[in-house]
Amino acid sequence: MKRIILSTAIALFGLSGCGDGMLAPEGAASNAFLDKVDANCGKLKIGNQPINYLLDVNGDDVYFIDETSKLYAGEVDQSTYTTDINGFYPTDTNQPALDCIFDQLN
Secondary structure, eight states: OHHHHHHHHHHHHTTTOOSSSOOOOOSHHHHHHHHHHHHTTTTTTTEEEEHHHHOTSSSSOOHHHHHHHHHHTTOOHHHHHHHHHHHHHSSSOOOOHHHHHHHOOO
16 A cells, blocks of 8 residues: 555656656566665665655655666666765765665665
8 A cells, every 4th residue: 555655646746747757667566676675775864864764655755766766667877866866865975875775776
């Protein structure tokens, strides 16, 4: 149920005209990847928030979910993902979390 709500939030984000208009991929594999990131990297911070907070469907920030889904689907590479995340969450402390997320791709 959590991921159905999440998919709806991503769709609404894309339809609202925010971002580049490209919707993140949805499906069981993408959701499983987000769950893996949550389980293994959830306590690490992106910006000022832990990843598990950014993945919470009760939050209003779907940028992280959208970009991370695109990373998993190969729609953005690791370099672009790093640039995008660091640009949106500019704290200079994201690297441990980014490294953990990239480890989940293997």
